[in-house]
Amino acid sequence: MFAFIVSRVLQALPVMLVVAFISFAMFAYVGDPIAIMLGQDFTEAQRATLVRDLGLDQPFFVQFLKFVGNAVQGEFGLSYRLGRPVSDLIIERAPATLELALVAAFLALAIGVPMGVYTGLYRNSWLSRFFLTFSLIGVSLPTFLIGILLILIFAVWLGWLPSFGRGDVTRLGWWSTGLLTWTGLKALILPAITLGLFQMTVIMRLLRAEMLEVLRTDYIKFARARGLTDRAINFGHALKNTLVPVITVAGLQLGAIIAFAIVTETVFQWPGMGLLFIQSVGAADIPVMAAYLMLISAVFVTINLVVDLLYFAVDPRLRIGGGGH
Amino acid sequence: MLAKFFDSDLWYSFTRNPVTIVSAVVALVLILGAVLAPLIAPHNPFDLASLQLMDAFKPPAWDPEGEAIYPLGTDDQGRDMLSAIMYGARVSLLVGISAVLFSTSLGVLVGLTAGYAGGTVDALLMRIADIQLTFPSILVALLIDGVVRAALPREVHNDIALYVVIFAIGISNWPQFARTVRGSTLVERNKEYVQAARIIGISAPKIVYSHVLPNVMGPVLVIATLNLGFAVLAEATLSFLGVGVPPTQPSLGTLIRIGNDFLFSGEWWITIFPGVALVLLVLSVNLLGDWLRDALNPRLR
Amino acid sequence: MAALLEVRNLRVEFPTRRGILTALDDVSFSIAPGEVLGVVGESGAGKSMTGAAIIGLLEPPGRIARGEILLEGRRIDNLPYADMRAIRGRQIGAIFQDPLTTLNPLYSVGRQLVETITTHLPLNPAEARKRAIGWLEQVGIPAAAQRIDAYPHEFSGGMRQRVVIALALCAEPKLIVADEPTTALDVSIQAQVIALLKALARDKGTAMMLVTHDMGVIAETADRVAVMYAGRIAEIGPVREVVRHARHPYSSGLMGSIPPLDRRVDRLAQIDGAMPRLTAIPQGCAYNPRCPKVFDRCRQDRPDLMDAGPTRAACWLYDHV
Numbered sequence: 001m002f003a004f005i006v007s008r009v010l011q012a013l014p015v016m017l018v019v020a021f022i023s024f025a026m027f028a029y030v031g032d033p034i035a036i037m038l039g040q041d042f043t044e045a046q047r048a049t050l051v052r053d054l055g056l057d058q059p060f061f062v063q064f065l066k067f068v069g070n071a072v073q074g075e076f077g078l079s080y081r082l083g084r085p086v087s088d089l090i091i092e093r094a095p096a097t098l099e100l101a102l103v104a105a106f107l108a109l110a111i112g113v114p115m116g117v118y119t120g121l122y123r124n125s126w127l128s129r130f131f132l133t134f135s136l137i138g139v140s141l142p143t144f145l146i147g148i149l150l151i152l153i154f155a156v157w158l159g160w161l162p163s164f165g166r167g168d169v170t171r172l173g174w175w176s177t178g179l180l181t182w183t184g185l186k187a188l189i190l191p192a193i194t195l196g197l198f199q200m201t202v203i204m205r206l207l208r209a210e211m212l213e214v215l216r217t218d219y220i221k222f223a224r225a226r227g228l229t230d231r232a233i234n235f236g237h238a239l240k241n242t243l244v245p246v247i248t249v250a251g252l253q254l255g256a257i258i259a260f261a262i263v264t265e266t267v268f269q270w271p272g273m274g275l276l277f278i279q280s281v282g283a284a285d286i287p288v289m290a291a292y293l294m295l296i297s298a299v300f301v302t303i304n305l306v307v308d309l310l311y312f313a314v315d316p317r318l319r320i321g322g323g324g325h
Numbered sequence: 326m327l328a329k330f331f332d333s334d335l336w337y338s339f340t341r342n343p344v345t346i347v348s349a350v351v352a353l354v355l356i357l358g359a360v361l362a363p364l365i366a367p368h369n370p371f372d373l374a375s376l377q378l379m380d381a382f383k384p385p386a387w388d389p390e391g392e393a394i395y396p397l398g399t400d401d402q403g404r405d406m407l408s409a410i411m412y413g414a415r416v417s418l419l420v421g422i423s424a425v426l427f428s429t430s431l432g433v434l435v436g437l438t439a440g441y442a443g444g445t446v447d448a449l450l451m452r453i454a455d456i457q458l459t460f461p462s463i464l465v466a467l468l469i470d471g472v473v474r475a476a477l478p479r480e481v482h483n484d485i486a487l488y489v490v491i492f493a494i495g496i497s498n499w500p501q502f503a504r505t506v507r508g509s510t511l512v513e514r515n516k517e518y519v520q521a522a523r524i525i526g527i528s529a530p531k532i533v534y535s536h537v538l539p540n541v542m543g544p545v546l547v548i549a550t551l552n553l554g555f556a557v558l559a560e561a562t563l564s565f566l567g568v569g570v571p572p573t574q575p576s577l578g579t580l581i582r583i584g585n586d587f588l589f590s591g592e593w594w595i596t597i598f599p600g601v602a603l604v605l606l607v608l609s610v611n612l613l614g615d616w617l618r619d620a621l622n623p624r625l626r
Numbered sequence: 627m628a629a630l631l632e633v634r635n636l637r638v639e640f641p642t643r644r645g646i647l648t649a650l651d652d653v654s655f656s657i658a659p660g661e662v663l664g665v666v667g668e669s670g671a672g673k674s675m676t677g678a679a680i681i682g683l684l685e686p687p688g689r690i691a692r693g694e695i696l697l698e699g700r701r702i703d704n705l706p707y708a709d710m711r712a713i714r715g716r717q718i719g720a721i722f723q724d725p726l727t728t729l730n731p732l733y734s735v736g737r738q739l740v741e742t743i744t745t746h747l748p749l750n751p752a753e754a755r756k757r758a759i760g761w762l763e764q765v766g767i768p769a770a771a772q773r774i775d776a777y778p779h780e781f782s783g784g785m786r787q788r789v790v791i792a793l794a795l796c797a798e799p800k801l802i803v804a805d806e807p808t809t810a811l812d813v814s815i816q817a818q819v820i821a822l823l824k825a826l827a828r829d830k831g832t833a834m835m836l837v838t839h840d841m842g843v844i845a846e847t848a849d850r851v852a853v854m855y856a857g858r859i860a861e862i863g864p865v866r867e868v869v870r871h872a873r874h875p876y877s878s879g880l881m882g883s884i885p886p887l888d889r890r891v892d893r894l895a896q897i898d899g900a901m902p903r904l905t906a907i908p909q910g911c912a913y914n915p916r917c918p919k920v921f922d923r924c925r926q927d928r929p930d931l932m933d934a935g936p937t938r939a940a941c942w943l944y945d946h947v
Contacts, residue, residue, distance in 0.1 A: 267585075
């Protein structure tokens with residue numbers, strides 16, 4: 001078990017290094033940081049000083065190592081666009097995105113899983129057909145359109161919920177949360193639904209497919225042949241077997257949610273990392289892009305690791321390290 | 326061969342399913358409208374001379390203030406929404422189909438190579454695919470687009486922006502094709518007819534092309550159809566965020582973005598109608614993909 | 627002695643787009659308490675379908691179109707789901723072909739046993755567990771008290787099938803439907819498992835319907851055997867008679883195609899042609915296109931099972947009227 005964790009962590013390192021390399025390559029070859037930082041007129045002397053200060057005259061490999069070293073400590077330099085330390089910007093914005101992502105993920109799972117199981121078990125009920133139609137539309141609706149529609153209905157026409165911003169937030173140390181204030185909660189609703197809807201439908205359809213697949217297996221047939229109750233078959237045997245592959249997908253979905261936060265934050269002007277990223281893409285603000293990239297990769301790699309561990313815990317076949325004798 | 330198609334189980338299940346027929350018709354209408362836009366659109370939204378600023382912000386024809394010649398209303402520049410949507414759908418489809426063709430070709434090529442060659446080649450290629458699969462494709466597309474945008478001066482970028490978007494979306498989706506094709510290739514490679522061909526001395530590329538490829542195309546087709554929906558959505562998202570197609574060739578996503586600014590002042594149609602068109606397009610493509618997958622799934626027959 | 631299981635004129639149909647596929651056509655037989663009936667035939671002859679119909683697990687859109695199935699004189703083919711569920715496991719048990727896929731990989735063997743026992747018998751979990759250990763011992767699993775918490779993948783193929791047998795028997799049914807129970811096992815293990823099955827059945831007085839395409843297993847284990855062809859029974863009778871002196875041309879062809887052990891043969895005997903597709907069964911006797919003894923009547927009228935000495939065969943050769 002321990003060996004497993006270690007090996008997976010070791011496998012994750014090359015991935016992070018590749019990402020770091022790509023991020024750094026962006027720095028080195030894309031755009032001219034000197035020009036961006038100094039503006040239009042600068043003297044040769046100023047340029048030479050800046051080059052020396054930033055270490056741009058060092059060999060490639062040395063610069064890369066320095067970059068990685070800094071990155072590990074959370075130091076990503078200054079934003080070209082805003083002139084502030086990137087790490088500050090990220091810490092400021094991270095709670096907004098994380099809170100949104102977690103609430104959206106929770107919604108997606110809490111609604112998607114039961115809906116998926118239901119439509120798998122009771123294929124022909126009208127409720128199932130309704131859920132399926134709903135999910136099909138959900139998969140075909142882009143996130144931003146959902147956001148726009150929700151804003152149109154609930155903010156413009158009905159005026160119940162705000163259409164942008166986070167509302168009032170309470171600061172807890174370096175974290176800021178909107179969950180403790182009324183306006184914060186109201187502001188969270190529409191973005192969370194927008195972000196979670198797509199994933200909810202994906203999870204639902206996946207669970208349904210898995211459920212149908214499992215219900216056709218030999219061991220379910222045998223369970224029926226043994227006269228076990230429907231409850232034992234559906235919720236004891238079928239459900240447990242369905243959940244195993246769903247774990248991976250749920251984990252990957254969390255990653256997708258964090259990525260799609262970019263879109264949702266743009267629509268709702270939510271002050272999170274996604275909005276920061278988009279603004280930096282538009283302005284060719286490399287340090288922010290690089291930092292976001294590294295951070296997101298670290299998050300994804302961690303999620304994958306946790307998912308693998310969960311798999312291990314749930315499926316006994318993996319624990320003994322391979323088949324019977 | 327056409328006769329055989331109409332007699333097949335595929336056609337049978339198609340005609341029996343009303344939902345599929347409707348979605349096929351809808352998809353056909355939208356696609357034809359998009360492809361033939363230059364010929365059949367009532368107005369040309371890009372001909373600046375023909376625009377009447379006086380006609381700006383006209384609501385749809387069924388509204389008392391609307392006019393029949395602008396069935397879906399006009400935008401802030403007086404452009405007819407229906408025509409704009411048709412041209413926009415054209416761009417969306419162009420990008421979507423090109424991107425899917427690109428990722429399919431790349432994915433199939435890599436998958437065939439990895440599956441047939443095996444060993445370290447296989448391990449290496451699949452590792453790359455796995456690593457890329459860790460990241461959501463939209464992020465990969467955003468990254469590529471952002472990097473290219475930063476690397477090139479603005480004018481150059483505008484010219485090739487369309488290709489950049491196609492490339493970005495295509496690159497972000499190849500891994501799933503590669504993995505599926507690799508799996509099928511592995512299965513086929515170990516079958517006796519392939520081994521027989523090798524013994525006879527037929528060259529590897531020929532074996533792969535004539536024997537293995539036809540057998541792996543089935544699942545590829547299904548994934549490609551589903552991927553088309555995703556590709557169109559991806560392009561719409563990128564354009565909505567402002568990092569997709571250039572403003573000179575607006576897609577449905579661009580139209581939605583433009584219209585978004587007018588949501589609060591009450592001119593909802595500028596953003597909603599392109600949105601509806603987008604949803605109908607993706608929905609019908611997804612439904613067709615679903616039907617195709619169910620029809621081709623040997624286990625459900 | 628009254629029959630335990632009686633199948634009368636059973637007809638199972640599958641509606642397909644090319645027409646109605648008749649998987650079983652007017653099948654009738656009975657099984658006495660404690661008797662082992664073998665059911666043999668080629669793939670697609672309807673052997674497994676018969677078993678599935680009896681335990682009420684026909685896959686839709688397959689359905690019983692005509693006929694009756696009676697267990698101890700009571701009809702079971704038209705029971706509501708809840709009543710049939712009570713019968714499955716408790717009155718009729720089932721064993722399927724592949725022990726690897728038949729057992730749920732995520733649950734321990736003990737849990738699956740205890741679950742089955744407590745569903746049908748009024749025992750508390752502790753007692754059920756003791757019973758479960760007892761069953762594992764009876765099917766020959768060594769160190770049963772320790773192995774009971776092991777998972778299916780920790781057992782070898784033969785051991786797994788023994789667990790499946792234990793699961794089928796633990797609710798003490800009167801009849802077992804065994805569908806190719808040894809086909810997926812190594813040849814060396816097959817004999818052991820069959821011997822176990824036979825011994826247990828004899829011990830508990832459980833009747834068995836043993837479906838297989840392996841004549842050797844039938845010869846060893848069955849009391850009577852039914853030969854199926856194209857969804858119909860071609861011949862049925864005591865196993866010795868059918869194996870040694872088959873009356874129906876198909877059965878004798880089948881028995882003749884088994885290579886003998888006691889002398890050398892240069893060519894394997896075979897039956898020309900192939901079993902007809904179930905959507906295109908010929909008129910009259912289904913075997914007539916391939917039969918070496920065919921005559922006019924065979925192509926016109928379909929023969930029912932009729933007396934042919936010690937066995938009954940569906941063949942006009944034995945029409946004494």
